[in-house]
Amino acid sequence: MKIIVPMAGRGSRLRPHTLTVPKPLIPVAGKPIVHRLVEDIAKVLNQPIEEVAFVIHESFGKQIENDLVAIAEKLGAKGTIYYQNEPLGTGHAIMCAKDSLSGPAVIAYADTLIRANFDLDTQADSVIWVKQVDKPEAFGVVQMNEANEIVELVEKPQTFVSDLAVIGIYYFKDVGVLKNELQLVIDNNIIHGGEYQINDGIKQMMAKGMKFVPGEVAEWMDCGNKDVTVDTNNRMLKFIYEDADETMISEKVRIENSEIIQPCYIADDVVLINSIVGPNVSLGKGTHLTNVKIKNSLVQTHAHLRNAKLDNAMIGNHATFDGDFKSISIGDYSVLE
Incomplete structure (x- = not known):
């Protein structure tokens, strides 16, 4: 199993704290956000991690690269660094790590933390991790069929589709399939919001009949700006104290x-x-x-x-x-x- 972590953005909404430190390396409850994210995903997967690939901006510097590799090695995995120096979207960020896109993998964007305890459906072609929310119109949500399979991704729906919001963490039984679809997205210049999006690759996989299912997390904590980062720190401290781990x-x-x-x-x-x-x-x-x-x-x-x-x-x-x-x-x- 591999974990792919796109994290090249600095995090403008968290300034001034991200002027000197990239957002995923801001500490929450004593550990950088990305460190906690990778550890929490590894707990959910409950299987050996072969590689953790980080997609960063080249300006982050060698010390940060070394710190990220150390996070992977702590899990017994190989740490790999890739660069995304232009903000061309989520799909483009993933493709910057194309040399690592093979076999089973989790893709996780490093601006969120989770608490989850569910069995990963490794028979599905993909699992999209979701969280039930009160205001689904403010999020990208999944549309389900009667078999509890995901059949569509809908961004900020104006009429009710579901209340399960996509949190930015995905499992692929063979991430090489996503790689091929995203290459088609880039080759055909399929752009939304001026960027190449992961959703366009996923939608092409759905159109070919691949099975997508939800994995619902118990807690979804954002680190987008100062107030929510402080709140996430509060909540994480409570969880750690209760778990005593x-x-x-x-x-x-x-x-x-x-x-x-x-x-x-x-x-x-x-x-x-x-x-x-x-x-x-x-x-x-x-x-x-x-x-x-x-x-x-x-x-x-x-x-x-x-x-x-x-x-x-x-x-x-x-x-x-x-x-x-x-x-x-x-x-x-x-x-x-």
Whole structure:
């Protein structure tokens, strides 16, 4: 089994945090989004992962490439890097990894996190992962037949089709078939919204009678902008705390006259002085808090916070904040004193 992860976009809606770090590498509950995504998919698949192929922008740099390869190797898989240097769509991004498009594979776009526990139907030609939503008109949804098979993909339907939204994760029994269909999409210049789309390849597979079925996830968490990323951090902390399958508070934390209210993730070398932390707070390595009350917030590494009451805040690496604003979003190396 392979996992293909298109992630070349920087994430403009999450600026300023993505000006220095690509969105899939923003940490949520102590791990980069893409790291959690790949791990969660591997748990659902429950079978050996042969390769994880990442499609990135060449500007991400060698250190990020090395970090991504390490994520794959942690799963016992080969890590492969491909480049998409022009934003030409989801279908084009997949085809940038065409040398890895063979055999069974999962394709997952790296701007979402999931919680799922279902048996993957490996007899179907494809499984499209979906989540029941309250407002299907705001999403791309699947249309089903009486046999519980997917027969159509409908983008933002104005009349009710179904309430099962496509979340951007797909299984293909032989991803080489998708590769062939997407090559036809590109060769025939089939463009929607100015881009080559994965949906056009999938629709051609459906037209040839291939069987598509849904795989419904229990939780679908977005990381599109600051508010939803903070909310995703909150929810992920709760899941990890309940599962008790990860260390959430490092033993290398200095605590002076301070209180931690779980669930929280607190990394190595964090210093807490006269502070109340939690619930739902992630503090990255080397962060210092003095006279701070903070909840429902995400702070990256080596930040220095003083004299603050924070709620729904997202703070970047090496940032300094001293003030009485409550809900803030400041990027790496910012100073507000």
